[in-house]
Amino acid sequence: MAESRPRVWVSQPLFDDVIGQLGQYFDLTTTVDVAAYSSAELSERLAPLDGALITLNERIGAREIAHAPRLRAIANVGVGYNNLDIAALSAAGIVATNTPDVLTETTADLGFTLLMAAARRISDAERWLREGQWGQWSFQNMLGADIHGATLGILGMGRIGQGIARRGAHGFGMRVLYHNRSQLPAQTEQALGAQYVDFDTLLAQADHLVLVLPYTQDSHHIIDAAALAKMKASATLVNIARGGIVDELALADALSNGRLAAAGLDVFEGEPAVRSELLALRNVVLTPHIGSASLATRRSMVQLAVDNLIAALGEGASAGHPPSAINADAITAAKAGGATVGATKTGATKR
Numbered sequence: 308m309a310e311s312r313p314r315v316w317v318s319q320p321l322f323d324d325v326i327g328q329l330g331q332y333f334d335l336t337t338t339v340d341v342a343a344y345s346s347a348e349l350s351e352r353l354a355p356l357d358g359a360l361i362t363l364n365e366r367i368g369a370r371e372i373a374h375a376p377r378l379r380a381i382a383n384v385g386v387g388y389n390n391l392d393i394a395a396l397s398a399a400g401i402v403a404t405n406t407p408d409v410l411t412e413t414t415a416d417l418g419f420t421l422l423m424a425a426a427r428r429i430s431d432a433e434r435w436l437r438e439g440q441w442g443q444w445s446f447q448n449m450l451g452a453d454i455h456g457a458t459l460g461i462l463g464m465g466r467i468g469q470g471i472a473r474r475g476a477h478g479f480g481m482r483v484l485y486h487n488r489s490q491l492p493a494q495t496e497q498a499l500g501a502q503y504v505d506f507d508t509l510l511a512q513a514d515h516l517v518l519v520l521p522y523t524q525d526s527h528h529i530i531d532a533a534a535l536a537k538m539k540a541s542a543t544l545v546n547i548a549r550g551g552i553v554d555e556l557a558l559a560d561a562l563s564n565g566r567l568a569a570a571g572l573d574v575f576e577g578e579p580a581v582r583s584e585l586l587a588l589r590n591v592v593l594t595p596h597i598g599s600a601s602l603a604t605r606r607s608m609v610q611l612a613v614d615n616l617i618a619a620l621g622e623g624a625s626a627g628h629p630p631s632a633i634n635a636d637a638i639t640a641a642k643a644g645g646a647t648v649g650a651t652k653t654g655a656t657k658r
């Protein structure tokens with residue numbers, strides 16, 4: 308009897324022509340309608356699978372993989388992976404992958420768009436126009452803050468942070484300050500036109516502060532009331548990272564009490580829910596987590612996730628070497644240390 312092919316599931320409707328490539332190697336189950344899964348539903352879905360291609364909306368940890376003995380790979384469509392419990396996946400010998408690089412420039416574009424829209428009051432001005440208030444015109448109406456020549460602060464200087472820095476320094480003649488877990492090499496700083504400063508200096512000196520750091524226990528609410536109090540009252544805050552980095556109630560309070568001029572938010576702590584305190588404000592530009600949402604980039608992300616899944620399940624030209632594995636080293640270490648890795652699971656993956 309012919310051996311059955313590995314089973315793979317795609318959790319959301321993505322691009323059919325790209326996803327279809329998985330059918331060449333696997334027994335493929337796709338999803339036709341956008342779905343929200345409970346933990347129990349995910350556990351049930353994952354149980355018979357060898358691999359899954361998922362989005363940031365699916366949270367997968369020990370509970371969800373507990374009844375999935377064959378599962379060897381989870382391909383996340385997204386660069387951030389706080390929806391995955393990497394320690395639990397590694398301990399179970401499951402390769403996790405993400406989609407870095409392909410979304411860098413598109414996400415940096417959106418970060419800069421939000422910065423400009425918030426600083427120049429674009430949402431507020433458009434609402435005012437649509438409300439028929441233009442008749443109340445005054446020369447001093449809708450006064451925003453300049454972008455060119457201002458000081459741009461960047462918290463988190465990975466690929467996207469560097470994209471924002473390049474736009475600010477080279478496109479708008481901004482002074483660029485950044486804070487990051489580690490300082491970049493001098494040559495990189497010079498090429499970007501960016502200067503490393505401590506966290507408090509960044510808060511105090513930025514005219515526009517963009518958050519681009521990963522969401523971890525350490526970065527949870529790193530922008531809280533105390534941090535906001537250190538910022539200029541004329542400043543703009545932009546968050547394109549994860550909602551939980553900002554204490555949203557403290558932010559709404561600062562925005563409504565004149566202690567911060569404006570904010571641009573693409574991510575929210577309880578998304579898709581957005582706090583009423585933020586919705587009520589006119590000096591905040593709100594977008595529904597669309598950082599990487601250009602057609603070309605979203606297609607590239609799905610293509611990379613497909614390539615990752617094929618390789619992680621030991622197929623295709625890069626078999627065993629997914630282009631962007633997150634936990635390859637942890638799996639190698641677990642295996643070397645004799646940790647139990649299921650009999651059907653493939654070898655560790657290396658870039």
Ligand code: GLV
Pocket residue numbers: 363384385386387388410548598599
């Ligand atoms: C989007 O937020 C991503 O992590 O890709």
